[in-house]
Amino acid sequence: MAFDPTLPLDAANVVAAELRAQLNALNDKIDAVPRRPAGRGWSAGG
Numbered sequence: 001m002a003f004d005p006t007l008p009l010d011a012a013n014v015v016a017a018e019l020r021a022q023l024n025a026l027n028d029k030i031d032a033v034p035r036r037p038a039g040r041g042w043s044a045g046g
Contacts, residue, residue, distance in 0.1 A: 001025055 003025035
């Protein structure tokens with residue numbers, strides 16, 4: 001299932017399978033973002 005930002009609908013009962021599919025699809029989108037190589041850009045240590 002592809003991520004659908006319209007789900008769940010307002011005031012709808014939450015269906016576990018639908019919510020799980022949404023979260024998994026969102027996680028897949030996040031995982032698909034390329035990571036920056038270490039040592040480039042900003043430093044988390046300040």
